Amino acid sequence: MDYPSKLIEDAVNQVAKLPGIGKKTALRLVLHLIKNKEENTFALTQALNKLRSSIKFCNCCHNISDTDLCFICTSHKRDRRILCVVEDAKDVMAIENTSQYNGVYHVVGGVISPMNGVGPTDLKIESLVSRLNQEQSEVKEVILALSPTMEGDTTAFYINKRIKDLTGKITVIARGVPVGGDLEYADEITLGRSILGRTLFN
């Protein structure tokens, strides 16, 4: 596409680098910014700059945080005997939104994915090992909540191997049919697994 101004082209190319945004959407966003008040754009860029320069990752669980230790790790209300391993901060938010979990987290930052150049040392697995190794560690159960893909399974398998002597038990989140869904629409593998992993009725 030809743009009337080099400035617009540069801005569009930057915005289009964001996930889920193509060139046309980027152009629409850029033109929108120009059309609106100047202050709005500066407020946006300031917020982004501040975000980038001040954002921290929790020293303990590696979740996104405003402080050195995140609010979950510092909270007195959380149960430190249960630790949930997730891929990224989005997963922490998703589990928090369920209101079903009161333990702490460990964000490993992805899954082992050789095709994308991600090996075990690129993830925060060593830090999980040392966290469980600490003398004051109270963790009795580690929940592995990773994606149900070949990469996720590989990562879970690896973590399990590394930490199996450091904690009481290791569990994985259940795989099964979604609540409110029709059985007939569940795919065969999921339905098969949920039959194998059935639970007592009460």
Place this chain on the structure above:
Amino acid sequence: MHLETLHLLSFKNYLDENLRFSPRINVLVGKNGSGKTNLLDAIYYLGFTKSAFSSSDQQCITQGNSYFFIKGVFKNDSTTKEVTSTVQLGAKKIFREDSLEYQKLSEHIGKYPIVLIAPDDVYLVNEGSEGRRRFFDGIISQLDKIYLENLIQYNQALKLRNGLLKLYAERGSAVDWIAFESYDKLLSTLGDSIFKRRSAFIIEFSPVFQKYYHFLVENSESAEVQYNSELKGKTFSAGLMDVRPRDVALQRTNFGIHKDDYDFILGNEALKRYGSQGQQKSFVIAMKLAQFEILDLHKGFKPILLLDDIFDKLDDFRIARLLELIKSEFGQLFITDARPERTRGLLNHINVPSTVFNIDQGKVTLYEQQEK
């Protein structure tokens, strides 16, 4: 089963062709380069969702166009099914059966069994083990969906495992074998089941193959296909353990069913080294005929047989033998030949109804129809 009609749009040198075939013998005649083999390839494509001769779909598109379309109407007893394939540059390949799109192409494979006998089939003898594995995998996959799924998963896990070996090599860091354990476990489980299936298949395949070989070649030398796998001597996990140093050095996995081979033996000697060209050809044709019979047996109906330029390569005795089979054993048949008189003479001889098509630069005309 037979192919009743075929519609081609910008497939290779066919711009727009509508054809109706005989349920028995279809002879395609025309000069070299007129498009006889391309027509066979279009039929093959409908069965296997890929070309037998071109390595990419792009090569199947008529030059200057951006898509091709194939539609075939298959008839089996009283049921009629329409299979279509649409390939567009830069878009996903679409396969439909009676207008319903397949989610996975692998679901289609095996439903419309087709056997192709082509002049370059001797690559099975002369080239690497990959072609031989693909030949046998192709047959087993058409009989056994689970085998195909296992094979696809095995290859995915293998790709990831090799990727991880490369990753460690690129970084020059020590390999952490714990990271490989989940791949190894997956490869073992899938690999063991693939090994068992291949072993069982060759037991079923061998006597059928030998029957055809001895039918085509009138002598008593023994002909054998042997399945060769490192898994015969050790377990999968022990094998993977043994090759670890080599895996690290070569950055790929050196043990597994992806290293299997099939040995072709003629009278205690390797066919590749000691067999004459004629023996090699007969060997390969006998394998293809065995493929036909096994598919027929499992599916309960006869596959479509495509014979590309076959009479050129065989002596009179073998042609006579093959014609006997055509008369009694096969269902629908497509034969290409550059010399129409020869094929017509041979077919008149066995007295089977046939339809002859004349092909010239991607245009097909009905040449002669003989109904009995």
